[in-house]
Amino acid sequence: MKTSEPLTEKEITPEFVEKERKRRNLRESxxxxxxxxxxLIGFFGLIIGPMIYSFILSFTDYDMLSAPQWTGFSNYVELFTNDPRFIQSLQATFTFVVIAIPLKLAFSLFLALLFNTGRKGSGIFTTIYYVPSIIGGSVAISVVWRQMFGRDGAVNTMLDAWGLDTISFFGNSSAAMSILIILIVWQFGAPMIIFLAGLRQIPDDLYEAASVDGAGMIRKFIKVTIPMLTPIIFFNLVMETINGFMTFTQAFLITGGGPRDSTLFYAVYLYEVAFEFLNMGYASAMAWILLVIIGAFTLLIFKSSTFWVHYD
Structure with missing residues (x-):
């Protein structure tokens, strides 16, 4: 059996060392x-590949039953010039995001402040309050929510028992939008946990110094808590804004986009175009417009962060 002999000093040249280094780096890579x-297989096969194919389809007329027909920019022109439901879906989605996301973040921060007392049992209550975020976006909860606000549902039953007029939640545009906003705000658990983690990282010395200066509870919150939490607020704002634009299950199952398309969120309309009207080319164009909108809002938040987010 042959064994490798040790290299001599003459054989260990700079070229040999460099070659061995490259070989080792290649092996590690x-x-x-x-x-x-x-x-990598999942990323390129399930994300990048379908995205590229979707981009190509956005320039075609494709009904999933026959071969795609190239139409150029006609889908995009149609969306912005001859599709009132597209404009309505944008309006409904923007209204929802602008109202629901700030309310959700404010309510999450409020509860995080309540649970940041360190009292016995606060961990159990935190866990209980996190549950809506796990089940709130499910089909089952959406169905329950629809039944609860139906004409003969629990809410109208209570109003009738108290001698008050019942409300047609699904026949009134403002009421229908309010139902969806309340449901989204109810799913406050995830941002609440993140806020709570951020609150527990704020040094107590800052609050003690503020107390010495005569600051009260409200002033401490404005001058200490909020500035120290701005990176957490920034993160939650970005994530919740992205999720808000992609809201689908709640609107699809509870209101179905009604009444009169007042809750026709963008994702709901995209689903209708793709899987009910079988216009996949048109839906692909809508998907890329949504990507651009989310990217623009995210970029705007990032650009504005230089004025209000403090990392020091």
Whole structure:
């Protein structure tokens, strides 16, 4: 059996060392890529590939039953010039995001402040209050919500028992939008947990110094808590804004986009175009417009963060 002999000093040249270094780096790189190959396959096969195909389809007329027919920019022109439901879906989505997301973040922060007392049992209540975020976006909760606000549902039954006029929640545009906003705000658990983690990272010394200066509870909140939480507020704002634009299940199952398309969120209309009208090319164009809108809002938030987010 042959064994490798040790190298002599003459054989260990700078060129040999460099060659061995490159060979070792290549071996380590290949090992790393092999370890993350399942993620790479999923990323390129299930995300990048479909995105590229969707972009191509956005320039075609495709009904999923016959071959796509190239139409150029006609889908995009049609959306902005001859589709009032597209404009209505944008208006409904913007209204929802502008109202629901600030309310959700404010309510999440309020509860996080309540649970940041360190009292016995606060962890149990935090867990209980997190549950709506787990089940709130489910089909079951949406169905329950629809039944609860129906004409003969629990809410109208209570109003009738108290001698008050019942409300047609699904026949009134403002009431229908309010139902969806309340449901989204009710799913406050995730941002609440993140706010709570941020509150527990604020040094107590800052509050003690503020107390010495004569600051009260409200002034401490404005001058200490809010500035120290701005990175957390920024993160929650970005994530919740993105999720808000993609809201689908609640509007689809509870209101179905009604009444009179007042709750026809963008994702609901996109679903109708793609899977009810079988106009996949048109739906692909809508999907890319939504991507641009979300990207623009996210970029706007990032640009504005230089004026109100403090990392020091």
């Amino acid at each position: 290949l090992t790393g890529y092999a370890m993350i190959s399942p993620w």
